[in-house]
Amino acid sequence: MxxxxxxxxxxxxxxxxxxxxxxxxxxxxxDAGTIRQKVGELQSAFQAVDLKIKYACKANTNLSILRLMRELGVELDVVSPGEMQMGVLAGYTTSQITFTPSGVPFSEVKQAVDAGAIVNLDSLPLLEWFGQTYGATKPCMIRIKPNVAAGGNEKIMTAHADSKFGISVLLLDSILDIVNRYDIKVIGLHQHTGSDIKDAAPFLKVADILFDAAKHFKDLQIIDLGGGFKVSYKPGDGITDMKLLGSKISERFQKFCQAYGKPLQLWFEPGKFLVxxxxxxxxxxxxxxxxxxxxxxxxxxxxxxxxxxxxxxxxxxxxxxxxxxxxxxxxxxxxxxxxxxxxxxxxxxxxxxxxxxxxxxxxxxxxxxxxxxxxxxxxxxxxxxxxxxxxxxxxxxxxxxxxxxxxxx
Missing domain, CATH: 2.40.37.10 (Lyase, Ornithine Decarboxylase; Chain A, domain 1)
Structure with missing residues (x-):
């Protein structure tokens, strides 16, 4: 204002x-102009890599906001079948929607997979069920919990050891055992650290953890680092230095892709940051x-x-x-x-x-x-x-x- x-x-x-x-x-x-500005800011910060922005639409699901995001080339991250259906009503194809649930009934995951969305699997039982149900016939992503505490408030930290979200990186051997047993096609690894993270250090730390885990998956196309960028709440309030973060993350990501042997796509899932x-x-x-x-x-x-x-x-x-x-x-x-x-x-x-x-x-x-x-x-x-x-x-x-x-x- x-x-x-x-x-x-x-x-x-x-x-x-x-x-x-x-x-x-x-x-x-x-204010639609502010949304355009924030999308442009993120695109500019990561112009050195193959970037895809997935709007975490739980922040605001008004269809007009979703349509504006689609016009700006931003895809969707949803956490429920209802949000997925709202995305479709806003003009998205299901292939442009990622479903990132937390402990939902497996029937919801099946609904998303069968509709054509990419799903993030967040527990060993769900990963086992996915392997038994789909084997190598459907791609998926896996949400890793890096056991890093960061964020503006304990209620919005999502990557620490006591968080309900994701599969602990300490269980990597169990993850790989299930993936190999069912020949699951894992095309991406995902993590989300939390919200209101100002400094680059936590992002870099979790990125390194995810890159290290990614070496064990042969079919990757995507590394998804979630969101959580700090916004300004009051005059003079500190925010995430997107230019600095973009430079540092992009450099690390490029080195990882070289070591992995092929170029991958880097995803972010901002919600609050965009709207x-x-x-x-x-x-x-x-x-x-x-x-x-x-x-x-x-x-x-x-x-x-x-x-x-x-x-x-x-x-x-x-x-x-x-x-x-x-x-x-x-x-x-x-x-x-x-x-x-x-x-x-x-x-x-x-x-x-x-x-x-x-x-x-x-x-x-x-x-x-x-x-x-x-x-x-x-x-x-x-x-x-x-x-x-x-x-x-x-x-x-x-x-x-x-x-x-x-x-x-």
Missing amino acids: QRNESNQYHIQGLSPEKLVQEFESPLYVY SESGYLLTTVTVVKEDPARNFVHIDSGLNHLIRPMMYGSYHHILNTSNPSGPEKHYNVVGYICETDTFASDRVLPEVRQNDILAFMNAGAYGITMSSNYNARFRPAEVLVDHGQASLIKRRETLEDLLRTQMGL
Whole structure:
């Protein structure tokens, strides 16, 4: 979100107040230009290798976002049959979709394989079942757990020894035994370290572990290093140096390919990195409560729309777009859910008044996809702003939507 010459905030020339007036509050807004910028940043950082970007669409599955990714040449990584079907509806072929489940029923894996998607196998029992079911007739990838702890929060670390994700690299002999017994065609090795990783060192460490394991597989076409790049959450916040990371990873990958004896494709599966900074949750202030202990700002939203602060303790920068030049005060910004749903504690904001619009930054990833109907509240509408035009890409829910699946009405 930028400021114009009058010091007012806007998204491609459209003010939050105008957007709320047209589409109501609360409202999710996505800036297509930011998504294009982030895709280009990743492509530029890894231009020295054969790169494929697989958008981890659990971050945001709106069909318009998926279609934009497809137009940009970005393929999909999904974690459920539902996400796979949404990808198909957005115009992807199943061959452009990778299914990376975690402990799902084997019937879901069969559904994905039979549809033509590439699957990432994340357990020895699943690998054994795959070999018994398909032998050498279908390709697959294997998700390796490198036993490296990295990430911005213990809840979003996915590669350490205690993580549920992937098959431990310490079980490599068991993996190879099953692969050789059934002549399984393993075309790729995959790992995902976690999220919000700023420094290059963890990426390089897990890459070396994966490269070392890859020497034991004869049919590889792909090395998939997952995602987890750090995005900026507040002014001046440190981010992953993509240019430096791209240079270092590319150099190591090229050396690995030379040693392996053929060129391979390098995959990344960013989710938050591609869409987080594009998104804003626009809310309206309902009550400003001045309390002896704390000033509270109540808004017309809650953890049912943006659960990350309560679930992860995540920081979302908040802008008072209605009064950007007001005197600064300290506030607790809280929601309307009958729970403690605190978005921000002791946050310094320009003076907040009833009916002001507060914009939550970094709301493009894991906002609407993790939302709920708790307290029988409706999910907000979603709007995509592209080339200065705002388009409704998902309408606001109604009571009819909440009751649609209930019986006995």
